[in-house]
Amino acid sequence: MASYTSQELMVTAAARHVADGEVVFVGMRLPLLGFLLAKGTHAPNAVGIFELGIVRDSAAPAPILTMGDLPNLYRANWLADTGDAMALLQQGRVDLSFIGGAQVDLYGNLNTTCIGDLQLPETRLPGSGGACDLACLAGRHILIMAHQRRRFVPRVDYITSPGYGDGPGWRRRMGLPRGGPSAVITTLGCFSFDPRSRRMRLETIHPGVAPETIRSETGWPIDLPEAPPETTPPTEFELKVLRRFDPQGYWTGRR
16 A cells, blocks of 8 residues: 555545535645645546635646645636635535634634633634635535644634534524535544534544544544544555645645
8 A cells, every 4th residue: 555644644535525516615735735636536627716816627737835826827717816706605606615723623613713712812823814704605614634632622712713603503593504514634533523413523533543542632522433434545546646736745744
């Protein structure tokens, strides 16, 4: 079996959530690679919307580190601005988005605002950017983040980007017409949300990770199967495509 990094496993897991023909609001770093990998394998007809106002139905012709790199602009379908990209989101034209944060709780609420009290925070974080819009208005969104106890908390200090709030029915009560987190991809495993309780649950555990590690790094009691299935590793073909887009391993830890 081909060797791979933890980041390459996460990118591959993210890419597998992209269906062919879907419109994806593409983020930076691992989400960007996940979209490119999906287009290069099982979802060639997926369309990418980038926050700068770029829309592409083809992969950039050369590797890119950021969405604003020149190859990503070359022969794009649409070169507009951020307002135009967010308008597509508001119109309900985005099927899937990827976001991350400093804290996440058992209902998938994300915090990128502050650690501690809002009025006197221990740490001030960068804020929402467009993540709150994505969490509210995309058809669904996927969270990608490191799995650490200080990040996986029973209740986030501040809800920057809403998941399922306090449980079933919360999004409807808040007037959110669609969406919600459908998956969480971490450095330890892949998670989904129970359709009834809306609580996060383990779907697969990454190869080499012990269930006890997930328990110890999660800040709330989480139910785990006695023998959880393993996340399917990247195939040689997936790694070949992925490394074509990140040849120096800048985002995937192969440097």
